[in-house]
Amino acid sequence: MIENQSSLAKINDLAFRIVDSDLFYSFSRNPIVVVSAVITFVFIIAATFAPWLAPHNPFDPASLDLMEASTPPVWLEDGMSKFMLGTDDQGRDILSTIMFGSRVSLIVGFSAVLFSVFVGVGSGLLAGYLGGWLDTVIMRLADVQLAIPAILIALMINGVVAILLPPQLQHEMAIYVLILAIGVSDWPRYARVTRGSVLVERNKEYVAAAQVIGVHPLFIMLRHVLPNIMGPVLVMATIGLALAIITEATLSFLGVGVPPTTPSLGTMIRVGNNYLFSGEWWITFFPCTALVTLVLAVNLMGDWLRDALNPKLR
Amino acid sequence: MNDDIKQGFEVKPLLEVRDLTKYFDVSKPWLTRILEKQPKQILKAVDGLSFEIGKGETFSLVGESGCGKSTIAKLVVGLQRPSNGEILFDGQDLNKAITSKDSNRIRRRWQMIFQDPFASLNPRWRVNDIISEPIRVFKLAKSKSEINDRVDKLLTQVGLSPADGNKFPHEFSGGQRQRISIARALSSEPEFLVCDEPTSALDVSVQAQILNLMKDLQRRLGLTYLFISHNLAVVYHVSDRIGVMYLGRLCEVATASDLFKNPQHPYTQLLLNTIPDMEMTGIKRDPVHGEVPNPIDPPSGCAFHPRCPLANDRCRKETPQLQKNAGSLIACHAVEEKRNV
Numbered sequence: 001m002i003e004n005q006s007s008l009a010k011i012n013d014l015a016f017r018i019v020d021s022d023l024f025y026s027f028s029r030n031p032i033v034v035v036s037a038v039i040t041f042v043f044i045i046a047a048t049f050a051p052w053l054a055p056h057n058p059f060d061p062a063s064l065d066l067m068e069a070s071t072p073p074v075w076l077e078d079g080m081s082k083f084m085l086g087t088d089d090q091g092r093d094i095l096s097t098i099m100f101g102s103r104v105s106l107i108v109g110f111s112a113v114l115f116s117v118f119v120g121v122g123s124g125l126l127a128g129y130l131g132g133w134l135d136t137v138i139m140r141l142a143d144v145q146l147a148i149p150a151i152l153i154a155l156m157i158n159g160v161v162a163i164l165l166p167p168q169l170q171h172e173m174a175i176y177v178l179i180l181a182i183g184v185s186d187w188p189r190y191a192r193v194t195r196g197s198v199l200v201e202r203n204k205e206y207v208a209a210a211q212v213i214g215v216h217p218l219f220i221m222l223r224h225v226l227p228n229i230m231g232p233v234l235v236m237a238t239i240g241l242a243l244a245i246i247t248e249a250t251l252s253f254l255g256v257g258v259p260p261t262t263p264s265l266g267t268m269i270r271v272g273n274n275y276l277f278s279g280e281w282w283i284t285f286f287p288c289t290a291l292v293t294l295v296l297a298v299n300l301m302g303d304w305l306r307d308a309l310n311p312k313l314r
Numbered sequence: 315m316n317d318d319i320k321q322g323f324e325v326k327p328l329l330e331v332r333d334l335t336k337y338f339d340v341s342k343p344w345l346t347r348i349l350e351k352q353p354k355q356i357l358k359a360v361d362g363l364s365f366e367i368g369k370g371e372t373f374s375l376v377g378e379s380g381c382g383k384s385t386i387a388k389l390v391v392g393l394q395r396p397s398n399g400e401i402l403f404d405g406q407d408l409n410k411a412i413t414s415k416d417s418n419r420i421r422r423r424w425q426m427i428f429q430d431p432f433a434s435l436n437p438r439w440r441v442n443d444i445i446s447e448p449i450r451v452f453k454l455a456k457s458k459s460e461i462n463d464r465v466d467k468l469l470t471q472v473g474l475s476p477a478d479g480n481k482f483p484h485e486f487s488g489g490q491r492q493r494i495s496i497a498r499a500l501s502s503e504p505e506f507l508v509c510d511e512p513t514s515a516l517d518v519s520v521q522a523q524i525l526n527l528m529k530d531l532q533r534r535l536g537l538t539y540l541f542i543s544h545n546l547a548v549v550y551h552v553s554d555r556i557g558v559m560y561l562g563r564l565c566e567v568a569t570a571s572d573l574f575k576n577p578q579h580p581y582t583q584l585l586l587n588t589i590p591d592m593e594m595t596g597i598k599r600d601p602v603h604g605e606v607p608n609p610i611d612p613p614s615g616c617a618f619h620p621r622c623p624l625a626n627d628r629c630r631k632e633t634p635q636l637q638k639n640a641g642s643l644i645a646c647h648a649v650e651e652k653r654n655v
Contacts, residue, residue: 205429
């Protein structure tokens with residue numbers, strides 16, 4: 001009982017601290033960010049609960065009827081009330097496909113960002129804190145990769161890994177390969193930002209105080225330095241999420257991302273692109289709108305976070 | 315080290331520094347250096363320094379900025395390795411001891427207090443965690459409640475309240491932060507504290523509080539201090555003995571009262587003349603001539619000769635060594651030859 005009360009008090013305390021914080025104040029004062037957050041939240045809910053929320057299941061071939069293919073949205077002539085945003089060339093409901101497609105976009109986006117943050121922050125931390133030849137090797141590697149456009153790196157990794165995999169696994173593993181490709185293509189940015197911040201923190205006296213008592217370097221990096229450099233990394237990760245979603249869409253648009261049987265926003269845009277000039281604009285228009293809205297919302301939040309966490313702008 | 319500069323401790327000194335040198339390579343990157351045909355550039359931050367600190371004593375190092383004071387602090391606590399020379403802590407070679415497996419046993423015997431109270435406390439840690447870190451690292455307490463008890467006691471000891479432990483460092487003023495810093499340093503129950511300009515970032519009124527706290531703690535816990543400062547008034551207040559440094563070398567080592575009453579080295583005299591004094595109001599002072607030379611390219615012979623009013627040819631050629639002179643140790647040819655009287 002007492003345990004319960006104290007944990008309740010802790011939650012209360014935490015809630016109070018969140019509502020009381022500068023960050024929350026700046027959040028509530030900024031309508032654009034609130035709208036962006038709501039949009040992102042709606043996307044996440046729609047994607048997570050797509051199997052229950054979506055009016056149709058685009059993965060169920062039994063429910064598809066080719067006679068219903070290329071139905072226009074409901075407010076146009078020939079529109080059907082059960083297909084709000086119309087159907088694509090296979091007779092799949094666009095709205096449902098967008099919901100399932102955002103799933104892939106968000107999963108790939110989040111996982112790829114997590115991957116590159118992990119690799120980038122880890123290598124940046126080591127390079128910045130330990131310095132010496134390790135620093136040179138890691139940072140020159142990052143420089144070399146930064147010289148090549150990220151999308152090309154992702155394309156190359158995607159291609160190479162896909163070839164290395166046995167054919168029967170290719171479709172199954174496609175999404176993981178995509179995460180790896182996008183994650184690897186983006187780590188140098190995190191490594192550079194992390195290293196820069198670590199170089200500043202490393203020379204502060206609280207690090208020296210830990211060194212004097214012989215704290216293990218790994219512990220100093222993770223418990224002392226890391227919490228103090230997470231601000232800029234967090235901001236980059238938010239903006240990086242939007243970038244990763246775009247990269248995924250681009251790769252899928254180019255036809256090297258997820259297989260055509262798994263609808264992602266990029267695949268839908270590519271399929272619809274073929275019908276654009278024959279008048280079925282809705283097949284590509286709605287996925288495009290969804291993609292732009294999601295990326296814009298995430299980007300605006302990242303921009304706000306950067307300003308909100310910047311003490312000079314407070 | 316020759317017997318001349320032994321200060322004649324009856325008991326073994328706690329810290330012995332012998333011919334300590336620390337060189338930093340500040341040359342440009344290798345390729346640039348080759349292309350521009352420049353030699354390697356070595357900065358001699360500490361150049362052959364020897365001193366001893368007895369148990370329970372406060373030994374101060376003073377000097378202008380850039381003379382190597384802070385480097386010595388870092389060398390003495392093992393944050394940096396010396397290029398040459400020895401540091402003996404309680405008779406053991408310090409740099410061998412801290413790399414050995416059993417290093418925790420000796421490491422806990424010294425601690426450091428830093429200059430900037432705004433940088434020396436991790437802003438993301440609660441004060442409790444900051445103070446208890448040495449206790450946890452050295453495993454000095456068995457249980458969580460024992461750690462908490464010790465932290466509460468330490469906070470009270472430095473004049474804060476145990477309730478302050480739950481706060482973050484940014485909720486405190488500079489003086490209070492320095493108290494937290496001292497509490498952290500004391501938490502491993504050290505014998506020896508290295509204080510690198512502990513008061514220079516504080517207001518004058520707060521400086522006095524911190525210095526009195528440090529003196530009080532020294533009396534109660536029998537601490538030994540290596541005190542580093544550029545502020546002569548502070549040094550006079552806290553020190554038993556004082557070493558005056560110039561460009562990585564000691565030029566005079568004397569007890570505090572001797573040094574302030576009867577400074578012998580021309581550089582010490584120059585330093586003491588710069589202290590503002592009520593009696594000097596309106597009287598024209600001798601302006602200090604010259605600047606501290608570049609330690610990458612120090613002057614030949616005695617490093618002080620370009621600014622010294624007593625310099626002669628010998629000073630320009632021969633580096634003076636510390637020698638006993640009327641109870642103090644002086645490194646000056648002019649004093650040795652009695653040219654100063």
